Amino acid sequence: MNQDSVDILLIEDNENDAELTIRELKKNNMANNLMQVSDGEEALEFIFCTGRYKSNKPIAVRPKLILCDIQMPKVNGIEVLQKIRSHPSTATIPVVMLTSSKEDPDIQKCYALGANSYIVKPVDFGSFAQAIKNIGYYWLLLNHPPAK
């Protein structure tokens, strides 16, 4: 995959969830330029071209959408969101927060930090698949992203 033109960055530590998500996006032909990282740390390295991604050209890695799980080891989704929003070059990238739980106490915090959406992943696969499809459709096709 060409990391220079990523449309969707999926930050998900749960490999099964990631697979189901990617499967659904692929099914709808929206995963051609999808990059998946498995935790917040890797996500930040990728976004800011540091660590294992320091050879990337910063300007090239601006995705159309970041799907970010909240509960992750090391650096969680909220910290990732905070970093993205606090950096001028990434501040306007649409970020959709994904969570497994309705009980998530961080929903307010996420919106306050500038999350574009807050999605609870349904247990039921049909609903989950529908949700992923809708997200991809909306952010990649309907939404007009800010200029790079």
Next chain:
Amino acid sequence: MHLKQKNSKFFKPWVILPLVIFIVIVFVFARQAKANKDAAFWVAHTQEVLFRSEKLFAVLTDAETSLRAYLLTGTPYFYQHFKEAKIELPIAFNTILQLTADNAVQQATLTNMRKQVLARISVADSAIAVKINDGPKAALETVIQRKGGHYLDAMRNFVDQIQGREAGLLTTRKNTSSIEAKIELATFSAIIVLLLGLLIILFKKETQLASNTERKKSEAMFSALLESAPDVMIIVNEKGEVILANHQTEVLFNYTKSELIGQQIEVLIPEAFIFEYVQSLGKSSKTVVTNIELAAIRKNAGFFPVEVNFSPIQIDKQVLVIASVRDITDRKKAVAEIDRLNVSLEEKVLSRTAALRAANNEMEAFTYSVSHDLRAPLRGIIGFTTILEDEYSSSLDEEARRITSIIKNNTTKMGNLIDGLLSFSRMVRQQIIKIDVAMDGLVAEAIAESANKNNDSIEWVISPLPNIKGDPFTIRQVWANLISNAIKYSKRNEHPKIEIGWQKEVNETIYFVKDNGIGFDIKYKEKLFKVFQRLHAATEFEGTGVGLAIVEKIITKHGGKIWADAAIGQGACFYFSLPNNG
């Protein structure tokens, strides 16, 4: 007792004395009247005597002059006149003699006078005889020789004597009677004054006696009151010296009354400061000292706490102070115990609160983790089973597809149970914020929401509902739950009918949702509102068994109640009450 009182009242001297005084006054007046009458009598008597004596003298003079005139003139008229006078004389004498019968001196004078008159008459008779024999001249000489000329003078003298004596007597009598009257008056006045004085003294004594009896009675009552008082009662003078103490004083302070009388009250209560209290009485409007706590000393023993009240009383211009003293040792102990318990209770509450908060936090973390960590694997199971079904359907036979379907159903059910459990636990922690809630609106919303998934064959009977104070978000959930239940359990009826109504009570309003569905056995009503308790098989009616548990939680949090009425096959009615005042 009663009779005796009546008698003694009747004989009370100050009742009789006025009577005596009255009698005395009447007597004095009677005496005075008699004296006046006597005086008048004596005046009349004297005048009578004077008149009669004058009359006598007149008759004498008449007799003498008519004698002489006859002797001189020989006119029978004069002789006749002389004879008449001579007849009148004894009568005149008798009259005076009778008048002065009680006076020997007058009688003697009169007797003497009569003797001389009789002598003169005999002279006159002889002179008349001389005239007949020797002519008038000789007759006159006889009269004159016999000192007829001095005769009248002598008579006058007698009369004067009688009159003078009588007048003298009158004066004496007048004087005597006036002196007597004066003495009498004075005596009686003195007696009346004396009686009046006596009366006053007796009256005073009587009233004093009565007031003494009253005083004794009230003293007895006072002392009984004092003695029966449950508290220590001590009366002290303005210097703080004990004048009176009741039995409780002896009990509490271990002194006898005789030991206490005359002692300073400060011996018992060192900080009583009665003198200062009495000094302050005039200056401050606050005269009664109430419920001050002081230390007291028992005889030959230590201090103990007392509650003291002072109130001033004024008797005969002397200020006394009534001190009531109550032993508050037990109360103090109780208060100390309460304080101690309060402190430990507070500590307990604090530690419990902390524990509760910790438990709550733990619960929240647990809930979150359950929600998050249990759901993700479920999603995986369902997701991949679905992929298996969708993408590998050609490789799966019918039995394999049946099994994948069972896997998915169970997993879905587990997801629903987790969701239900989470909403219940969320409701337990949910804060209720009460505002004015329009029930009609909530019911309409709940029906609209449920009707989406159900047919429109239901007959709705909905009364306009009164508003109430409540948390609209959770109350909405109550309606949604009860209405969806009603729809769910009546859907098998050919003509499902759901009735929504209310009833106003004094302190609460009762709302109800009634259906004509399958109902339930009322003996299981206790299980209705418990988490995961179901009265119908899940295969028959879907559900997780948390809906009514959540509803019950919401109603309880509002201070209301929820209950149900039902019978198998005859529908169910769910009632909930909410307080009217919020």
